[in-house]
Amino acid sequence: MTAVFCEVFDDDSIEIYPEMIAANVESWDSITHINLIVALEQEFKLRFNTADVASMKNVGDLECLIRQKVNQA
Amino acid sequence: MGNLRESNLVYTALVRESKHLEPTLVLTAVRLALLSDAATQQFVPLLRVLFHRAGFDASIYEGHFDAVALESLNPGSGLYSFQPDAVAVINSVQALRAKFFQRAGTVTAFVADTLLEIVGSWDAILARDAVTLLQSTYVMPYERMFGNFDRKVEESFSSAVEAINTGIVDAARVRSAVLINDVQHIASWVGRHRWFDDRLWDMAKSFCALDHLPAVARNIVDIVLSARGRIVKCVILDLDNTLWGGVIGDDGIDGIVLNVHGSGESFYRFQCFLKELRKRGILLAVCSKNEMSNALLPFEKHPDMVLRREDITVFQANWDDKTANIRVIQQVLNIGLDSMVFLDDNPFERNLVRGVLPEVIVPELPEDPADYVRAISELNLFETASFSNVDLQRTDLYRAEAERRAEQASFANAGDFLRSLKMRIVVARFDAFHLPRIAQLLQRSNQFNLTTHRYSELECAYLMSSSSVVPLYVKLADRLGDHGLIGVVVVEPEGETLVVRDWLMSCRVLARGVEDYLMNCIVAEASTRGLKTVCGEYIRTAKNQMVKDFYGRFGFTRHSGDGDHALWSLDTSAYESRETFIQPVTEANQAN
Numbered sequence: 206m207t208a209v210f211c212e213v214f215d216d217d218s219i220e221i222y223p224e225m226i227a228a229n230v231e232s233w234d235s236i237t238h239i240n241l242i243v244a245l246e247q248e249f250k251l252r253f254n255t256a257d258v259a260s261m262k263n264v265g266d267l268e269c270l271i272r273q274k275v276n277q278a
Numbered sequence: 279m280g281n282l283r284e285s286n287l288v289y290t291a292l293v294r295e296s297k298h299l300e301p302t303l304v305l306t307a308v309r310l311a312l313l314s315d316a317a318t319q320q321f322v323p324l325l326r327v328l329f330h331r332a333g334f335d336a337s338i339y340e341g342h343f344d345a346v347a348l349e350s351l352n353p354g355s356g357l358y359s360f361q362p363d364a365v366a367v368i369n370s371v372q373a374l375r376a377k378f379f380q381r382a383g384t385v386t387a388f389v390a391d392t393l394l395e396i397v398g399s400w401d402a403i404l405a406r407d408a409v410t411l412l413q414s415t416y417v418m419p420y421e422r423m424f425g426n427f428d429r430k431v432e433e434s435f436s437s438a439v440e441a442i443n444t445g446i447v448d449a450a451r452v453r454s455a456v457l458i459n460d461v462q463h464i465a466s467w468v469g470r471h472r473w474f475d476d477r478l479w480d481m482a483k484s485f486c487a488l489d490h491l492p493a494v495a496r497n498i499v500d501i502v503l504s505a506r507g508r509i510v511k512c513v514i515l516d517l518d519n520t521l522w523g524g525v526i527g528d529d530g531i532d533g534i535v536l537n538v539h540g541s542g543e544s545f546y547r548f549q550c551f552l553k554e555l556r557k558r559g560i561l562l563a564v565c566s567k568n569e570m571s572n573a574l575l576p577f578e579k580h581p582d583m584v585l586r587r588e589d590i591t592v593f594q595a596n597w598d599d600k601t602a603n604i605r606v607i608q609q610v611l612n613i614g615l616d617s618m619v620f621l622d623d624n625p626f627e628r629n630l631v632r633g634v635l636p637e638v639i640v641p642e643l644p645e646d647p648a649d650y651v652r653a654i655s656e657l658n659l660f661e662t663a664s665f666s667n668v669d670l671q672r673t674d675l676y677r678a679e680a681e682r683r684a685e686q687a688s689f690a691n692a693g694d695f696l697r698s699l700k701m702r703i704v705v706a707r708f709d710a711f712h713l714p715r716i717a718q719l720l721q722r723s724n725q726f727n728l729t730t731h732r733y734s735e736l737e738c739a740y741l742m743s744s745s746s747v748v749p750l751y752v753k754l755a756d757r758l759g760d761h762g763l764i765g766v767v768v769v770e771p772e773g774e775t776l777v778v779r780d781w782l783m784s785c786r787v788l789a790r791g792v793e794d795y796l797m798n799c800i801v802a803e804a805s806t807r808g809l810k811t812v813c814g815e816y817i818r819t820a821k822n823q824m825v826k827d828f829y830g831r832f833g834f835t836r837h838s839g840d841g842d843h844a845l846w847s848l849d850t851s852a853y854e855s856r857e858t859f860i861q862p863v864t865e866a867n868q869a870n
Contacts, residue, residue, distance in 0.1 A: 215294055236319045243289075255480055
């Protein structure tokens with residue numbers, strides 16, 4: 206997951222943590238958010254629902270959701 | 279252009295690349311405005327990378343979201359203060375769908391109103407700025423309220439979208455500055471099933487699934503570049519295992535694989551494709567490692583050959599290095615290496631040409647010849663921004679030129695030869711009838727072009743109606759054929775001086791005295807107007823070295839500037855008129 210963040214934000218020094226939110230990363234805007242979602246989908250071969258994306262509050266939620274979906278598969 | 283074709287078009291890789299674009303000195307500036315009812319932000323990094331790969335530094339203006347009409351109708355809008363060279367209007371079927379389902383009136387009225395708004399925006403933009411305008415087509419929607427019967431119901435959404443697309447194309451056909459960005463073609467190639475991502479539309483108004491945004495961006499870049507004269511003029515073909523299966527020298531005329539149906543059909547289909555390209559004005563040349571007599575055999579004797587000897591403008595079959603033969607082809611045709619595509623089934627030859635002549639476009643060819651046409655089509659190599667009757671005659675023009683060269687050899691001196699040609703020239707002010715060809719020549723001429731101002735057709739129309747400027751076109755014909763419109767000279771009196779703003783000519787007609795004839799005309803024009811000086815300008819580009827000292831050859835003095843941009847002037851009283859063998863005629867008489 207960190208690797209995907211580094212790729213999308215083009216910053217190899219990014220470290221992610223559960224409480225992290227968009228405001229913590231300078232270039233995290235609505236467009237990079239879409240880029241991030243799609244990159245994670247491709248990396249973990251899963252698909253987020255619109256509701257999933259809307260309900261995520263922070264990186265912790267995101268990680269939780271990915272785990273859930275990977276385990277279901 | 280070569281790089282652009284082979285590049286990977288992966289969205290995330292392109293976005294990343296956009297953050298690390300190397301600044302280089304040779305980039306040409308291009309100013310592109312994006313107007314859309316979808317998000318434009320996602321296109322920006324892709325466009326910048328693809329332009330950069332093609333040698334262009336793109337400045338991109340993003341219009342306000344869903345404000346195409348507002349931006350185009352308001353003279354004080356950001357669009358106009360940006361002063362774009364090109365405007366891309368990108369319309370999404372997702373936005374159209376929302377409007378369709380909220381319509382108050384009939385579907386017919388909806389279609390008419392939508393078209394009125396689109397075309398109204400174009401005309402507002404074109405009335406203010408001389409720009410190239412790219413209009414997208416709508417991607418066909420996936421929902422069918424009537425099932426297959428949808429097609430038969432004029433009021434269905436899909437029928438409405440189809441009617442709007444047809445209306446867009448019809449309106450663009452009568453506006454040469456409007457070019458179609460056929461997004462519907464790209465989407466249908468990908469498949470609508472994979473094209474749309476409605477979640478991303480809902481979240482961020484993304485135009486389509488991110489994977490396919492690069493194809494849309496590439497399409498925009500292709501069109502903008504073609505409007506700026508980056509076009510393919512010639513396809514160079516290998517023979518064995520490219521135009522037919524097998525080796526003619528070993529297998530003989532009965533042994534090579536080529537049929538209308540069956541195992542050789544893929545080669546037949548490929549040849550049909552090439553023949554259509556030739557018919558639309560793309561020159562075909564052959565570059566083959568073969569004995570000439572063997573290479574010609576199928577063209578003359580094989581019943582299923584689609585291409586015949588007369589379809590090939592330059593035929594090089596020998597055992598020399600292919601890059602040497604490509605140089606010969608380039609010299610005979612007098613066109614840039616970057617306007618040539620080299621097609622060869624042999625990876626060794628492709629890599630050799632890529633290494634030695636990197637400007638030449640060398641696409642990968644698939645192993646299976648059945649896929650040749652499809653693979654080449656996917657690369658969109660033959661983009662153009664205009665099409666006229668001259669394109670259709672081009673192959674004939676070049677063949678007549680080869681004949682002239684053969685005759686030239688038999689005359690004792692050049693003067694006798696030129697006299698024998700019985701050249702007839704027309705020099706006349708721009709008129710509406712010739713504008714498309716004039717604009718095309720302005721876009722395409724690279725080598726004999728002193729200032730390389732790429733006026734669009736609209737800008738040419740402004741020149742045509744100007745009272746101070748004298749914009750002239752030049753047509754040439756001779757005993758062996760009609761060259762058509764081959765030159766443009768724009769002069770303007772300024773104080774005591776006649777200034778030559780533009781002078782460009784097709785390289786096909788050099789060394790026949792046309793430049794001497796025109797210089798005589800220009801000096802005579804200055805004298806008639808009582809002007810003492812003629813002033814000329816040279817602006818260096820990558821391709822116009824040929825005319826670097828053009829004015830010097832006529833006795834002009836360079837009085838300022840360096841090798842990149844020089845100003846020259848001539849005292850008209852000191853000029854000695856040049857001898858030419860060209861007869862001036864009027865437009866009406868030239869045909870005789």
